[in-house]
Amino acid sequence: MAEIELKKVEKQFGDFHAVKPLDLKINDGEFIVLLGPSGCGKTTTLRMISGLETVSGGDILLDERKITWLHPSERDIAFVFQLYALYPHLSVRQNIAFPLQAEGESRDLINKRVDEVVDVLRIRHLLNARPGKLSGGDQQRVALARALVRRPKAFLMDEPLGALDADFRESMRAEIKQLHIDQHATTVYVTHDQIEAMAMGDRIVVMSEAVLQQAGSPEEVYYKPANLFVANFIGSPGMNLINGKISEGKVVMPGIDNRYTIPNDWLDPLHEDLNGSTDLIIGFRPECAHLSTEGDLVGTVYAVDLHGAYTMLHINMNEHDIVHIREDRMVKHALGENVRFNLDKDMVRYFNPKTENAIYRREVVQ
Amino acid sequence: MSDVELRKITKEFPRVKALDDVSFDVKDGEFFVLLGPTGAGKTTTLRVIAGLTKQEEGSVIFDGDPVDELTPADRDVAFVFQQYSLYPTMSVYDNLAFPLRSPMRNLDEAEIKRMVEQAAEILRISPLLERKCAHLSGGEMQRVSLGRALVREPRIYLMDEPLSNLDAKLREALRVELQHIQKTQASTTLFVTHDQIEALTMADRIAVLDRGRIIQIGTPDDIYDRPATTFVAQLVGTPRINLVKAGRENGRLSVKDSSLHISLPRGWDPPSEFLLGIRPEDIKPDNEGEFEGVLTLLEPLGVETILHLTSGEQTLLSLIPGMTSFKIGETIKFNITQERLYCFNTDGNSLLC
Numbered sequence: 001m002a003e004i005e006l007k008k009v010e011k012q013f014g015d016f017h018a019v020k021p022l023d024l025k026i027n028d029g030e031f032i033v034l035l036g037p038s039g040c041g042k043t044t045t046l047r048m049i050s051g052l053e054t055v056s057g058g059d060i061l062l063d064e065r066k067i068t069w070l071h072p073s074e075r076d077i078a079f080v081f082q083l084y085a086l087y088p089h090l091s092v093r094q095n096i097a098f099p100l101q102a103e104g105e106s107r108d109l110i111n112k113r114v115d116e117v118v119d120v121l122r123i124r125h126l127l128n129a130r131p132g133k134l135s136g137g138d139q140q141r142v143a144l145a146r147a148l149v150r151r152p153k154a155f156l157m158d159e160p161l162g163a164l165d166a167d168f169r170e171s172m173r174a175e176i177k178q179l180h181i182d183q184h185a186t187t188v189y190v191t192h193d194q195i196e197a198m199a200m201g202d203r204i205v206v207m208s209e210a211v212l213q214q215a216g217s218p219e220e221v222y223y224k225p226a227n228l229f230v231a232n233f234i235g236s237p238g239m240n241l242i243n244g245k246i247s248e249g250k251v252v253m254p255g256i257d258n259r260y261t262i263p264n265d266w267l268d269p270l271h272e273d274l275n276g277s278t279d280l281i282i283g284f285r286p287e288c289a290h291l292s293t294e295g296d297l298v299g300t301v302y303a304v305d306l307h308g309a310y311t312m313l314h315i316n317m318n319e320h321d322i323v324h325i326r327e328d329r330m331v332k333h334a335l336g337e338n339v340r341f342n343l344d345k346d347m348v349r350y351f352n353p354k355t356e357n358a359i360y361r362r363e364v365v366q
Numbered sequence: 367m368s369d370v371e372l373r374k375i376t377k378e379f380p381r382v383k384a385l386d387d388v389s390f391d392v393k394d395g396e397f398f399v400l401l402g403p404t405g406a407g408k409t410t411t412l413r414v415i416a417g418l419t420k421q422e423e424g425s426v427i428f429d430g431d432p433v434d435e436l437t438p439a440d441r442d443v444a445f446v447f448q449q450y451s452l453y454p455t456m457s458v459y460d461n462l463a464f465p466l467r468s469p470m471r472n473l474d475e476a477e478i479k480r481m482v483e484q485a486a487e488i489l490r491i492s493p494l495l496e497r498k499c500a501h502l503s504g505g506e507m508q509r510v511s512l513g514r515a516l517v518r519e520p521r522i523y524l525m526d527e528p529l530s531n532l533d534a535k536l537r538e539a540l541r542v543e544l545q546h547i548q549k550t551q552a553s554t555t556l557f558v559t560h561d562q563i564e565a566l567t568m569a570d571r572i573a574v575l576d577r578g579r580i581i582q583i584g585t586p587d588d589i590y591d592r593p594a595t596t597f598v599a600q601l602v603g604t605p606r607i608n609l610v611k612a613g614r615e616n617g618r619l620s621v622k623d624s625s626l627h628i629s630l631p632r633g634w635d636p637p638s639e640f641l642l643g644i645r646p647e648d649i650k651p652d653n654e655g656e657f658e659g660v661l662t663l664l665e666p667l668g669v670e671t672i673l674h675l676t677s678g679e680q681t682l683l684s685l686i687p688g689m690t691s692f693k694i695g696e697t698i699k700f701n702i703t704q705e706r707l708y709c710f711n712t713d714g715n716s717l718l719c
Contacts (some may be wrong), residue, residue: 305567
């Protein structure tokens with residue numbers, strides 16, 4: 001049982017606000033990902049949970065017990081770093097056993113626990129090797145084993161896959177998630193990689209400029225981003241975001257002839273939110289636009305690229321906006337060609353350019 | 367611009383053969399990508415073309431003439447490095463103008479101004495021209511580095527992982543820009559990368575290198591659809607191609623350690639044992655599907671979802687569009703697109719069918 005709660009937790013370094021007051025409840029057994037670009041405050045948040053960093057304000061609770069000022073070693077939380085931090089002169093077995101030895105556990109208990117974790121991580125065959133002889137992936141497995149062997153209440157992981165090759169990263173990503181499904185330990189995982197976050201998280205906490213932007217399931221942050229930052233940051237490429245003006249029930253966007261008819265049930269919520277202004281930003285994911293000779297929107301092909309399973313078309317709608325449209329891989333168009341396209345009405349999102357926040361209809365208010 | 371030919375290039379360093387009989391042609395105006403892991407010989411190839419490294423054997427030919435005896439400067443190539451090498455105290459304008467002010471060129475300032483402004487326009491850095499380079503972001507600096515190569519109008523561009531130090535969003539944006547510029551300028555470009563997405567998305571043709579040897583040369587479609595070896599097959603595509611041991615049994619393909627038996631695709635005559643390759647997008651869940659597996663892991667990526675389907679000891683990855691309501695532990699029926707199966711010999715070094 002490990003439920004972690006952050007209550008108005010913040011961190012200041014002198015004048016610099018690294019994390020602004022942040023509220024977050026992490027449920028028992030949940031895999032939470034803190035996601036954001038470098039400098040957004042995600043690692044500082046993780047370090048405050050671990051106790052490696054003190055808080056400047058607010059409280060941290062573990063199972064409703066205040067741990068804000070406890071020493072890291074008293075928190076019963078294990079930290080896995082980006083760099084494996086293994087002892088090079090010790091064998092894999094000694095490395096894994098180390099935290100238990102330090103706590104003065106009996107030899108029998110240590111052997112039993114080490115036996116268990118090496119099976120979970122499938123590294124039994126490495127027990128007598130030295131860390132220096134192992135691949136990056138195996139070193140990270142040993143580091144995970146060393147965290148796991150303590151049976152902590154919760155795991156904190158700071159970009160544990162950051163140092164691995166792309167190939168390895170994909171398979172280790174799956175292994176860590178599998179481990180979580182089997183063990184169900186509460187996990188807080190930090191990454192700047194949105195693909196990793198989407199693939200692993202039960203919930204994703206998107207941070208930018210020291211502020212929590214949105215906390216939601218992968219589905220929520222992808223389909224219902226709370227603001228422009230999340231819309232752009234999640235997805236590869238991010239959501240297409242085009243400035244337009246509302247006029248006679250349509251969004252008129254710059255370019256040759258770009259008029260998108262707003263569904264009737266959206267008109268009132270939009271006018272209400274925009275409060276007299278007609279400027280808005282329309283957003284759609286690359287897979288939610290489709291080429292069609294009768295399409296409402298038009299642009300010229302700027303670049304076309306194959307991604308293996310699909311093709312991405314980059315369409316120049318006007319001098320500021322290049323939109324990305326994902327199409328079947330057999331779709332090929334020449335550069336400079338004019339193409340028309342339509343949007344999936346259900347998948348179009350609207351944003352207020354002043355607040356940068358998403359505009360919701362009543363039924364989709366969360 | 368120029369065409370480039372490498373004829374039987376060999377380069378040895380102490381203890382390692384960096385390039386082993388490397389030959390290829392790059393056509394005038396082509397975007398040619400050298401793709402391979404660290405140590406494959408990609409950068410050495412570029413350096414040999416530039417004249418920065420001297421090969422032991424073979425010849426580098428520009429427009430039909432060997433350039434082996436020419437100095438790097440006389441070869442007139444523009445090299446863009448991973449680490450941008452700009453003069454931090456100079457303005458963007460002066461950085462761009464720098465190669466044009468070489469006494470060898472003998473250009474007047476009006477001409478230089480025209481060329482700088484044109485390059486800045488193409489790279490969308492016109493608003494930055496007066497800024498000092500020290501005050502630019504990483505993405506802006508890399509644009510300026512590209513600009514400095516572009517402004518010279520060299521015979522060929524050599525680019526060594528110019529995007530790999532940038533964050534994911536910038537890399538995406540610059541990939542599109544670079545492709546657009548190269549296509550509209552029709553510049554001969556050799557581009558080195560270890561990133562398969564960069565190779566597939568930008569190249570006219572890709573040469574796959576491994577340990578100093580060329581494994582395959584082809585268009586992105588060729589490399590993706592007809593990989594010559596399992597090395598190539600695994601190098602392109604995310605998630606990676608499923609590669610499983612299989613055998614021939616009663617006129618069907620049977621995947622080892624699983625209950626998957628697939629009828630023999632038309633025209634196939636595989637040996638009794640081989641490696642079967644299946645791209646994740648060719649494994650398609652279907653209520654009426656012929657095969658089944660247990661869903662052991664699910665990775666939602668937004669635009670698509672990776673399913674880990676386990677049958678016996680084998681786990682196959684399936685890539686499906688959008689999000690899914692499947693639950694871990696469920697048994698899922700699926701079909702496999704038969705026309706897109708690959709059969710490699712057990713060593714993985716040749717595609718049989």
